[in-house]
Amino acid sequence: MLGWRKHIIDKIQFQQAPIILVLDKDNLLNDEFVLKELQSQGFDAIRFEDSITFRFLYEQQYRANMSERQLLIYVNEDVVFPYEFQRKALSIKVSLQTLFPKFSANIIRQVDREDLDVLYTVHQQYQGTSSERETLEYIIKHVYKIPYEMIDSEAGLYKILLSIHYQTKQLPNIVQDYLIEKWLRVPALKSLPLKQIIKSQTFFYHFIERSWQDLVKQCLQMEQGQINDAFFMYESSPLANNDVRRLMNDLFLEGKLSKVKGVTIPDAVPEWMRMGIEEVSNKEKVDTQLKYLCDKIVNCLSSATQYKDWFHINDLIAELKVALIKNNSHVVKVEKILKDVNSKFIHWMFNQYHTLTSLPPYPKPKLVHHIPHVMSKNRQGDEKIALLVLDGMNFVQWRMVQSFLKEKDFLFEEQQVYAWVPTLTSVSRQAIFSGNIPITFGKTIQTTTAEERLWKSFWENQGVLKQYVTYQKGLGNENYERNNIKALKQRSTKIYGAVIDVIDRFTHHAVLGEKSITSNITIWLQTNYLVNLLSDLTDAGFSIYLTSDHGNTDATGVGRISEGVLVEQKGERVRIYNDMTLYEDAASKLPVQKWPSIGLPENYHVLLAEYGQAFVPKSQSIVTHGGASIEEVIVPFVKVQKNEGSGLGE
Template sequence: MSAWTDRILQEFPADLSRFWIACDPDDLLLDERILHELRDRGFEVLPFEDSIAFRTEYEERYRAAWDRGEEGPAHALILQLRGTDLNALPWDYVRMGRKVSLSLADLFPRLSYGVIRQMDSEHHETLFLAHNRHATQPLGEGATKDFILTHIFRISPYLLSRPEDFWREVLRLHYRGAGLPELLARHVEGILKDSRLGDLPIAELLSSKSYMVRAVQDAWGRFLSQYGIRSDRRPIDETVEALPDVSVPFEHPDVRVIIDTMFLEGALQPVGAPSSTADLPDWVKVGLVDDPHALSKLVSAGVQKIAADLPTVEATHRDWVEMARRLGEVISRFNGLNAGVAEPIEQQVRTLQRDADERLKDWLFQHFADLPSLPAAKGPVMVHHVPRYLALRRNAGEERVALLVFDGLAMDQWIQIREHLAARVPGFSAEEGGCFAWLPTLTSVSRQALFSGLKPREFANSIETTAREPSLWDRFWQENGLRKSEIIYQKGLKRNEQLAELQEAISRPATKVAGIVVDMIDEIVHGAMLGKRGIAGQIGAWCDTGFVEKLFLLLAEQGYVIYLTADHGNVDAEGIGRLSQGVVSELKGERVRAYRSETLASSVPADIDAFRFDSPGLPPDFLPLYAGTRGAFVPKGDQIVAHGGISVEELIVPFIKINMPKAI
């Protein structure tokens, strides 16, 4: 156990109390490693967000069991209060609970609180060690920023005097998935503004991976032009604000080694090259495709790279989201290959997918229970966090917000759509992330959680239908200060002729929040006959109709900040045999069955390759049974595309902020 974790856990000695109140304004308890360690010690953490919801959970699940002399779901419960005002709590809780106070200001007394509170929780452990070893006196705001840059991000802006030094650090940061917080990026920019790097958009390059990738992709096209190779990407229109032309020292070894990896894993897209590249330096060829077999080799190398770096059971949820993105890039490229070129590497890709799914399954059994309670301030961890995150964005100044839910969209299919938009829409960019769907990954479970902001346990009466989605979406936003006339919900969008009706609704001046379901992907998946590679062709044809860019532009022109996500993804699966149980299974999916009692759930034949995982947050009488890895409850040997189960492609979905030009 780390010194940081031990410092937090020492506040909670075992057997002192059943019920604790933690005043935790900085969400220190809502770190997945802290949550995991507390759970191992018999403590459950329940954030206090709504008095009625908390009382229902506490009284029904914990106190009733304790009063009967039973252990209950946990030995002790910690009420996590995101603040310090105990008057916000019911009086009987304050009287019963044992109080604890946790604060970054107390744990880092020699650093500026205003700075450290903007650091992500993943850095607390390293910062705690550095603070105790190296912070010998109180530091002001500027000195604290320098301290964090040195000890957390391993950057000294005062030493970045040459372009190759700067680009090496930019690429290294983003490759590790650790771009600088904007506060620190602006600090570095202030230090370098009078240097020879002063003309670069320093803060944007350091803080935004999507901005950095766009800048490097554009710079790669300009770099290749000196060899007479032109990028096939559509040029930026003069009416659209373009990225500034930046020059990247691609030839430098420190830069080249990371650029190679970005091409292999799909963050950067290779450029089509003339048939003969014999005169080009060998290192340039990783960013070129001169024939279909070259792209096949790129996919194969990417698969090997990811396979060597699969997350372990000790990984964080961020590690899994990043891995899902990398895997999605490779799968998207693979699905774009013609059959003859794809066939020799197909088994290699399938092996990676299965290995990743098995690793994820092992990880989920230990860590899924931690995910629902993690904070959403810097991005949703699970889909039910999305409405809360959007509410925070509105409070931060994003007055009009549109949530686009592409039903059934897997990460690899988002990447296909992204590349279509990048080629067709000048000025398009996307700030890419991901989040976890709910298990089981079914529309009635996960999409309802997505629009309601609730855990499935909290909409148990409608868990088998999506009929309540509009009212749950309305209720969330009305509880967050909007009137019913300011909220819209529309589903079933997939074709251009439907956009006129949407335009009428979103253009009303009163409308502030739009929830929109685009269900073409789900429709394609449920009719798929040729697997996910066949689906990729259908998605390409749908994108060619112009629907996606027209939808995005329509929202952008009306002043909406656009967020895109999905309720679940989809996966290639093979039949393991039908479950012929009549009406025993209350909810039937191709990758999952759900039962209403332990007796019924135990009636599954022993020879079926399936497993139980009763994830927390589900109703107590909702017991899922999942098909084994890449299996489906259909006739043996049948090949289908499905969802509902536990795989990287089903469970980890895109969460994207779309940036569109106002005109093209």
């Protein structure tokens, strides 16, 4: 697994200086394995973002260990580093060019860091020159395994793109542009919106869904006698290709593609088409989907080691739960799978979560406090942007919201991020609006009153004056009124941050558990509050992002714990102490897990309930948050677009 990483580790591991400053403009240290290996060899790694955050971390987490461990600080750009540290530090550089000398530096800098393992393998076999064109053609064929010269039909193209987009693989722009140039010369592909379906997963799935709807419509016309040649209709469609329909079948089962709704399936329709058509009640089809998802989760779980592996598993769990809710099903096997997932996930959290704090927010965010940094980096000129935080929404609930909004003609560019632990609003939501780790807002970590100040301060540091930044919370509980939305009322607003806390309220009043929440969310969505808000913000010229500060999970009471004033903060799945002696004493007596103080302030000691348990009366079932389960920790980060005007067509 080391491969190219060994060159980086060897350059660092034998250095004797107490502080090592690494200039890493190519983001080579944006890698879990590198950071984990260096940590095992006695290095504490930290990414330098700004002097204030660095000093917080150094004083509270690293200074005491300096006699035992070395401190590795890495930067991704030329920065002014504090002199008192720089004079004690050894400075070194790492770069892609030294790892891949045979390739064009300009081309390989555009390759996703996830693809460096394959790039390293094929680099050793490369016999060409270091020209841009030879490098580019070689990596397209050998890294991305795209036989672009052999694609001469829509079916062939769809097969390639279904595979690429299913893996959520982002091809470098230079690769995309090269493929577009080549495939525009293919007569069978000229009529397709090649640029859009290659560059955007959202566009491609939308395009395939429309093509699928057209095919189903033709089936209905055939049933009604309007089309006579069934063989021609099926065989002429690229969607009927065996490889294409097999890949689409998986996407329907996983909820990536929407099924056609509101039609009666004709008797003559081929069996392979049925998975892409919604049926009112078909137990056999539901059982097929549940089995597929369960098997897929178990398979993915066996190889989950990196933070992104859990995103795929989380996605599958959400689709599994949605299928259960939609069909009012209960499968005992699912409960065991969720328990197995969380057993391994929580172990990963305790051992690997700390690595995320050393990873950069780019190109994709890892933790919720990265979100405003990504928004700022992606902001074009004077673009107006809005961030809507749906407080307490887990990924299953997001799938419900997404499904409703999709029917209202909204489209989504979806990512996933990790909440801060403990998964409390005052910790994780404050991290979102501050753009910082919790250690930096220790004085306000038990409240959310500082969010507006922190939000405006973040954007002021990005060059946006405070008078152009607005913040609002408590939305979603009232009837929607355009004039109640600050971003729309204050026309000077360029940056808008808002909290919609209706789902969190549903969670804390869920008498019947998930069923109550599902029912309440459905009713709330039907008021069109969210649809109207998104539409009005879009019409006002805002680019809209949507996220959650934490999720929620089912839990059963293990009994209330009475400690009075001895505990600083009491939650249903978390207890926080500011005194280490009391913390250690409670940990020895209670059914809890001691959470390591990752990114948390000094004297903020956390005990978490075991998975599926809560500190409420014995046997009481509740939906709550605060712990480190996958349902509480991994949340959506989504860019929302209205289909009209998005360039994605009708």
